[in-house]
Amino acid sequence: MNSSCPTGSCAPGPCPPDEALSALVDAALPSEAGAGLLAHCAGCPRCTRRLAELRALGDAFAALPAIRLEVDLAAQLVDRLQAGAPAAARKRGQGPWWVRWMDRIRPPTPWRFAFSPFAGSIAAVGLGLWLGGMLMELEEPVSPPAANTTLAAMSVFGSVPPGNLCPRAGACGASGNAR
């Protein structure tokens, strides 16, 4: 609607943009601007037609049939909210900073707690401590070996396998037999 009006039928000034006419319909223009627009439209058939269209659009909306919900959602919602959100939970986020902080780390119900990240963290730390404790119990204290202790296991490294006859005297231990 930026084009000029036809010569001869125009009111003073150029035709206003649609934005101005739209605002005029909504009574959203300052008084002076609105009066100026109305004066223009009075002498401009094009703008008069456009203004009439915009007004008729408003009338068409007003004539739309009413849409009714026909259900009391409130009753359903109240039941739903009472079941799912106890009053205590509603107060989350309110109160002094330490209360809000505690709210953040304290899930509202045990069931939700079971699935919360806190539960996972606590379980992981607890499991780690328990396994660590078990390892500590398994480790026996190490005592220094006695000087005359014979390490039987070392015999496997001997030249004669255990149970074999000694090939010559003195090749085996004091007993003369391979162990």
Next chain:
Amino acid sequence: MIGERPSSGADAGADTGEVRELARARAGDVAAFGALVRRHQERVFRFLHRMLDAREEAMELTQDVFVKAWQALPDWRPEAAFSTWLLQIARNAALDQLRRRQLVRFAPLEEGLEVADDAPGPEARYASRQRQAQLERALQRLAAEHREILLLREVEGLAYGELASVLGIAEGTVKSRLARARSALLEHFDPHTGASHE
């Protein structure tokens, strides 16, 4: 202000009953919140119904809007009108739903409506119904951002400031977007006859 259609800011101010219910609801009173739902459910539903053009879907979404409102109620500040705040939640929910449907159109469609039956009906009532149906169909052809601003202004009667708040845009943008939306609708719909221009 000059204009023939007075601004009908339906949300000009909550009555004292609503203020009390809001205070109690914010303190965790579910029954008080139920009273608020009763006050606003029709409006929220009407807006969602016209945005989505689906009754059942709009009904479910209306419930979701109020559940979200309940959850976010501690964050609500009295500076914002409660019904405007609700419409903001409803608007976001509607856009999400339309995105899920992949029906959101961010630019007006080029194609027009089918040509309306220009022959006058046997009764004026019939013609009026035709016009209403044509307008509703034309609305569904608009981009979502045009449809929502038209519904909020023309049906819900929100003032420019409230529109700016609900849509999250400046008041100057409200003015231009509203003009573009009306212009787009007039391309598809003749408000005098209800006929399509194509």
